[in-house]
Amino acid sequence: MKKVVLPYVQTLTEQTGKQRCYFRRKGFDRVSLPGKPGSPEFMEAYFKASGLSPHGVTRFRGGTAPSGSMIQLLDRYADRPGASEVLMKRLKTLLSFAVDRGWIAANPATRIKSIHKSEGFAPWSEEDVAKFEAHWPSGSKPRLALALLLYTGQRRSDVVGMGHQHVRGDLLHVVQQKTKARLSIPLHPVLKAEIDLLPPGDLTFLLTEQGKPLGSPASETGLANVRDRRG
DSSP: OOOOOOTTEEEEEOTTSOEEEEEOOTTSOOEEEOSSTTSHHHHHHHHHHHTOOGGGGGGGSTTSSGGGOHHHHHHTTTTOHHHHHHHHHHHHHHHHHHHHTTSSSSOGGGGOOOOSOOOOOOOOOHHHHHHHHHHSOTTSHHHHHHHHHHHHOOOHHHHTTOOGGGEETTEEEEEOTTTOOEEEEEOOHHHHHHHHTSOTTOSOSOBOTTSOBSOSHHHHHHHHHHHTOOO
């Protein structure tokens, strides 16, 4: 039987080594979940805490009820492709669990492919870069973010971790977060000029307004927004 990870379940380990599970979701009461994960008493408490019925998952059978059709449900998120994908993954997980427990015969969600596809960020042209640089002066945070992304060619998850300790001579030494590859990137004169304007000693070049590193997933998303402000 496949392992099913249910959303909003928090597992805490006590000093004795015993683990306890809780249902925790914003806007909902925190509820203790008894028994082992997946056990009948655990799932009964989980569904009750989330406001769902274990047999209510059958309302998602491909189009048996127009208001419950998964496709129609996903169409409500047509303007939010990211939210649509998250919802689809959770439905597949929940319905897969229902199949394993014998509540439904098959998982209809497996027949639905990704409906909304994101085209991602549009590549910048030389004109876009020039417009951005004309809007944000040298020494500003957006200008530094652009220089780091443009002249290192690294992912934003790697850029947010770069700091003075990575600069040795004319090279920027980094370890990619995703691939763990070690890189020595030649320090471009434009990027070096922006780094030279920073106070020495900071372990990350990009900081929030409160002086904290741009290292969390939320702040990385914020960096993506900065990245697309072309003036």
